[in-house]
Amino acid sequence: METLIQNLVAAGTFGGNTEIVAAVAIFVLSAVVFLGIAFPFAGIVSWVERRVWARIQSRVGPNRVGPNGFLQWLADGVKHVCKEDVIPNDADPTLFKIAPYLVVLAFTLPWAVMPFSSSLILADMNVGILYMTSVTALTVVGVLMAGWASNDKWSLIGGIRSAAQIVSYEIPAGLSIFPVILMTGTLSMQGIIKAQGWAPQHWFLFANPFTFIAANILYISALAEGNRTPFDLPEAESELVAGFATEYSGMRYLFFFMAEWGNLFIIGAIITTLFLGGWQFPHVTNNIIAMNILQLITFNAKVLFLVFVSMWVRATLPRVRIDQLMTLCWKYFVPISFADMIGAALWVAIWPDGNPVMGYLMLAGGIVLAVVFVQRVIFYARRSRMELYFHPTI
Amino acid sequence: MSAFAEYTRNIRDAVTSIFEGMAVTASHFVRKPYTVQYPDRTAVRVQDTLPFRYRGILEVDLEICTGCLACERACPIDCIVITCDKDPKTKAMNISQFDIDIAKCMYCGLCSEPCPTGSIHHTTEFEGADFSLESLIRRFVKDPIVAYKPKKGPETDPRIAPLLSRGMHFLDQWAQPGGEKPAAEEAE
Numbered sequence: 348m349e350t351l352i353q354n355l356v357a358a359g360t361f362g363g364n365t366e367i368v369a370a371v372a373i374f375v376l377s378a379v380v381f382l383g384i385a386f387p388f389a390g391i392v393s394w395v396e397r398r399v400w401a402r403i404q405s406r407v408g409p410n411r412v413g414p415n416g417f418l419q420w421l422a423d424g425v426k427h428v429c430k431e432d433v434i435p436n437d438a439d440p441t442l443f444k445i446a447p448y449l450v451v452l453a454f455t456l457p458w459a460v461m462p463f464s465s466s467l468i469l470a471d472m473n474v475g476i477l478y479m480t481s482v483t484a485l486t487v488v489g490v491l492m493a494g495w496a497s498n499d500k501w502s503l504i505g506g507i508r509s510a511a512q513i514v515s516y517e518i519p520a521g522l523s524i525f526p527v528i529l530m531t532g533t534l535s536m537q538g539i540i541k542a543q544g545w546a547p548q549h550w551f552l553f554a555n556p557f558t559f560i561a562a563n564i565l566y567i568s569a570l571a572e573g574n575r576t577p578f579d580l581p582e583a584e585s586e587l588v589a590g591f592a593t594e595y596s597g598m599r600y601l602f603f604f605m606a607e608w609g610n611l612f613i614i615g616a617i618i619t620t621l622f623l624g625g626w627q628f629p630h631v632t633n634n635i636i637a638m639n640i641l642q643l644i645t646f647n648a649k650v651l652f653l654v655f656v657s658m659w660v661r662a663t664l665p666r667v668r669i670d671q672l673m674t675l676c677w678k679y680f681v682p683i684s685f686a687d688m689i690g691a692a693l694w695v696a697i698w699p700d701g702n703p704v705m706g707y708l709m710l711a712g713g714i715v716l717a718v719v720f721v722q723r724v725i726f727y728a729r730r731s732r733m734e735l736y737f738h739p740t741i
Numbered sequence: 742m743s744a745f746a747e748y749t750r751n752i753r754d755a756v757t758s759i760f761e762g763m764a765v766t767a768s769h770f771v772r773k774p775y776t777v778q779y780p781d782r783t784a785v786r787v788q789d790t791l792p793f794r795y796r797g798i799l800e801v802d803l804e805i806c807t808g809c810l811a812c813e814r815a816c817p818i819d820c821i822v823i824t825c826d827k828d829p830k831t832k833a834m835n836i837s838q839f840d841i842d843i844a845k846c847m848y849c850g851l852c853s854e855p856c857p858t859g860s861i862h863h864t865t866e867f868e869g870a871d872f873s874l875e876s877l878i879r880r881f882v883k884d885p886i887v888a889y890k891p892k893k894g895p896e897t898d899p900r901i902a903p904l905l906s907r908g909m910h911f912l913d914q915w916a917q918p919g920g921e922k923p924a925a926e927e928a929e
Contacts, residue, residue, distance in 0.1 A: 401774070402769060402770055402774065403766045403769045403770070404769070405769060405772060405774050405775045405776075406774055406775070406776050407774050407776040407778065659763065659766060659767070660763070662766055663759075663762045663763055663765075663766040664759065664762065679751075679752065720760065720763075720764060720767075723760075723761065723764035724764045724767045724768045724771075725768075726764075727764055727765050727767075727768035728768035728771050728772065731768065731772060733772045733773065734772070734773050735771050735772065735773075736771065736772060736773035736774075737771055
C-alpha cells in the first residue's frame with residue numbers, strides 16, 4: 348500500500364500531493380474491495396450454499412437463472428430491492444431503519460485488516476486481530492436494536508437470544524486466539540501470517556495439540572457468533588418465525604442476510620490467518636506482482652474451503668436448543684479453552700521457538716484423520732448402493 | 742459413573758458423532774440427486790412413462806367414429822356434445838359437431854368403455870393448463886364429416902386399419918385388470 352502511494356506520488360499524480368493521493372488511493376481501494384469483493388461474495392455464497400445443501404439432500408437446487416443458476420443471487424437481489432419497505436406502525440422508526448446498516452457495518456469493517464497477500468491489505472494495524480474480533484462483535488448492537496425497535500415479541504426474543512449467544516461465545520473465541528498470540532508475540536495480521544510457513548507442518552494448526560484444539564473451538568465459536576446453524580437460534584423458524592428479522596422486508600431484510608453470508612468469509616479469514624498459514628506460498632518467482640497473485644489465490648482458496656465446510660456443517664447438524672447452546676459454551680468451551688491457553692503457555696515456556704518434531708507428528712495425525720474420514724465417506728457411499736455421480740453440477 | 746467421566750464421554754460422543762455425520766453428508770456429494778427436472782429436463786417425456794391405461798385428456802379418432810352417441814349417453818356430467826344427423830339421400834351419418842369440455846371432464850373413463858371401435862379414448866397427455874375456459878373445449882369436428890361404418894370382415898382401408906386396431910387394443914387393455922406397462926419401460 349505504501350509503495351503504491353509512493354509510486355503514484357513520484358509519478359506526479361495530483362501534483363505530487365501525498366495526502367490527496369493517499370486519500371484517493373484508499374478510497375478507490377476500499378470501494379473496489381467492498382463493491383467488487385465483499386457484496387458480490389455475500390450474494391454468490393447464497394447461491395453456492397443452496398446448491399451445496401441441495402446436493403447433500405439429493406436435490407438439484409437453483410439451476411435456472413444463468414448458467415447452472417449462477418445469476419440466482421442477482422435475481423433475488425433485484426426482487427428484494429423491488430419489494431415494499433414496510434415499517435410497522437408501533438415500531439421505533441429511527442432505530443428500525445438504522446439497525447440493518449449497523450449489521451452491514453459490522454460486516455464491512457473487518458475487511459480493512461483482511462490480509463489478502465503480503466502487500467494487498469488496506470491497513471496492517473498492530474492490533475489487527477483484536478480489531479477484527481471487536482468490530483465483528485458490533486453485530487450484536489444491530490441485531491439487538493432490530494429486535495427492540497420492531498416492537499414484536501418474536502423479534503425481541505430473537506434479538507436477546509442473539510445477544511446472549513454472541514456475548515457468551517466471545518469468551519471461548521477470544522481465549523482461543525491467545526495460543527497464537529503467545530507464540531507470535533504480535534496482534535498484527537501480517538505478523539501472525541509471517542510467523543508461519545507455507546508447508547502445513549509450519550502452520551499453527553499443527554504447531555502443537557493445544558493450537559489444534561484452539562482452532563476447532565475458535566471455528567465453532569465463530570459459527571455461533573455468525574448465527575450459523577447449528578447455532579442459528581435467533582432465526583429459529585419453528586419458534587420465532589424469523590427472529591429479529593421478522594418485521595423487516597425488502598432491502599433491509601436482505602442486509603441482514605447479506606451480512607450473515609458475508610460473515611462466512613470473515614470467519615474463514617480469521618481461521619486462515621491464525622491457524623492455516625494465511626497467504627503463505629513457496630517463493631517461486633521474484634516477480635512481486637505474480638507472487639502477490641499466487642498469495643491472493645492461496646488465501647482465498649483456504650478461506651473458501653472453510654466457507655464450504657460451514658455450509659456442509661449447516662446441512663449436517665440440527666439446530667441445538669437454547670440450554671444446550673449455553674451448556675456447550677459455559678460448561679465445555681470456556682473451561683477447555685482456559686486449560687488450552689494454559690497448556691499453550693507452558694508449551695511456549697518450554698519450547699520458545701516451537702517444537703519442529705511436533706509439527707510433523709501433528710501433520711501425520713491430521714493425515715491419518717483425513718484418511719479415516721475418506722474411508723468412512725466411501726463406506727457410506729457404498730452402503731447406499733446408489734449410482735455414483737462425480738460431476739459437481741447437474 | 743463419576744461426573745468427570747461423564748464429561749469426557751460427552752465430549753468424545755460429540756466429536757465422534759459429528760465426525761460420522763459429516764461423513765454421511767459428504768457421501769451425498771458423490772450420489773446422483775433424485776430430482777426429476779419436470780418439465781423440460783427429463784430424460785424421457787413424462788407422458789411416455791405413464792401406463793397405457795392412464796386416464797389423461799380424452800381424444801377422438803374421427804375416422805373410426807361411428808356416431809353412435811354411446812359416449813354422450815354414458816357421460817355422467819354431459820361434457821360430451823355430439824350433433825349428428827342422417828343424410829336423407831345417401832343414408833349416411835353426418836357428424837357436424839363433436840365437442841368435449843375438458844374443464845368439466847372428470848376422467849372417469851365411462852365414455853371410452855361403451856365405444857364400439859375405441860374411437861374415443863384417454864391419452865397420457867395431462868398438461869391441459871390454459872388461460873381461458875373456452876379454449877379447454879376440444880372441438881374435434883371442423884367441417885361436417887361422414888361417420889365410419891363398420892364392415893363385415895376385416896378392415897381393408899390402409900388409413901383406417903391401424904387406427905382401428907389401436908382402438909380395439911385400447912378396449913382390450915381396458916377390459917383386463919392390470920393392463921400393460923408404459924412404452925418407455927418396455928423399451929429398456
